[in-house]
Amino acid sequence: MLKGNIAIAKAALKCGCSCYFGYPITPQTEIGEYLSSEMQEKNLAFVCAESELAAINMALGAASSGAKVMVSSSSCAISLMQETLSYASSDEIPFVLINIMRAGPGQGYIFPSQADYNQSTIGGGNGDYRIITLSPSTVQECIDLTYRAFYLSQKYRNPAILLADGLLGQMAQGVILKENPYPEIDNSSWILNGAKNRPARKICSLEPNQEKLNSHIEKLFKKYKTIEEKEVLYEEYLCNDADIILTAFGTMGRYSKAICNYYRKNGVKMGLFRPITLYPFPNKRLNELSQKTKFFIDIEMNMGQMLKDVKLALAKDATCKFIKKPIGDWSGQEETIAEIDEILKEKYANNI
């Protein structure tokens, strides 16, 4: 049995993370607490930074050496890091950022929430860039996707975010801590380790030449296109014969699976589509599903952030309803079921 936060920390160490920079914020502080002793014992770099600004910039520097680097934080503090995410994307510097989400806006509170979908997939930094975003729904996936976040980040030389909610960070589940399944990526062509027997290298985002800046951005977007073609992950549950498909990510995905089971028992053909990569978003597969199934219900613990991506992906003649799960409310499914019943009553009355 492992708590999500500890599982993430253990997975990071297992796949060779040698530098961690952090600043305390609930509900993810245990990641830093756990790593502080583990990394010291192993002679790895653990720095209690003076702020989130400092932490993410230490990560920028450390990752330029080729080391595997991780920073963990939560929502409002991730806001402070947006500038450096923009720099790192332009600089093509890979590192992993863990966001154990809490409720916002502003200070909000430590209630579990999924309100950083936009922050993560659209970003709050300046300029044209994208951040790979992986969304676990179980503690086991916290482990598997931490491995994958390191791998994708290194492979594409881009920051990657593991976007988990507070409940997952705090929840304990039985897991298997297997070995990191991904190969090592050769970074010898770009890292900074001293200009010995080769010309000096520079890593910078400043580009005063208009043409060069344009082609740099084009190059980044060619890379993003490859990511969108190759790295999409999702889970489908009972979608094949479904009349109604729920869409949900993270812990709400797990929650919605139980709801599917309830309706299946009651003779309603319901399925679940759960994006695992939020960027790249699985719009192609969702569009395919909507060629057959015409009715979707999106469930999120926010005001409907993924909803716009779901709607964009669906065929024009498909309908998508939205259920907002109140932040921090993880208890029973009765209220959600009551809301779905209402939606279904209307659907069958109008014969949608």
Added chain:
Amino acid sequence: MQTIFETPKTIKENSRFSFCPGCDHGVAIKLVAQVLDELGLQENTILVASSGCSVNLYDYLELDCIEAPHGRACAVATGIKRAHKVQGKEKFVFTYQGDGDFASIGLGESLHSALRGENITAICINNTNFGMTGGQMGPTSVLGQITSTSPQGRNKETHGFPIKTAEHIALCDGTSFSARVALFDVKNILKAKNAIKKAFEYQKQGLGFSFVEILASCPTNWRLSPLESHNKIENELTKTYPLGIFKDIKND
């Protein structure tokens, strides 16, 4: 024939500084390059460049270099130093920043790097204004100084007091060396070079955070000739910013 002067090996061939005429940045960079040559550090160094007039320093120096977001140079340098260390490699890491970068927007990162005794070196060019954006008042502008955002002169009532950076850094227990130098005559240029050398050597010896603040001219924004600028540093600025060594761990 005897060679009296050579361009330091650390300066890129055929590079031309783009600084304004009479700007002290060029002298400071040359000193840094000379010291790196003399200590044989060029091939083992990683430079952290910053935002400001020295933003494209990597175009002048034959060093591996990364650009830090504005003010974050010491944090970036911390990450670089630590990451190489865990890979079993000691790299020489230094930042080159303006006063706006080091002591205004980046003061938190700068002070905490000194407090942690981070084994890096920071060079801070103090020309008492934000040069690159056209000479606005900064935390280092002296009382009475006229800038584009203090047209009546800096006054303590509304603008507060200038920051004495080298003295503040000297107060941090993790600091091995902190000095303020100037470049207005040959004697002081040599002193500046010695200070930079000491700061670099202390990092090589693993003694902690080393720091050199260089009082430098900004003739363009001061609206003075290069000579008048140097006179101003010698006769006026050194009153607020006395030259000297404020901390030397070997003499304490």
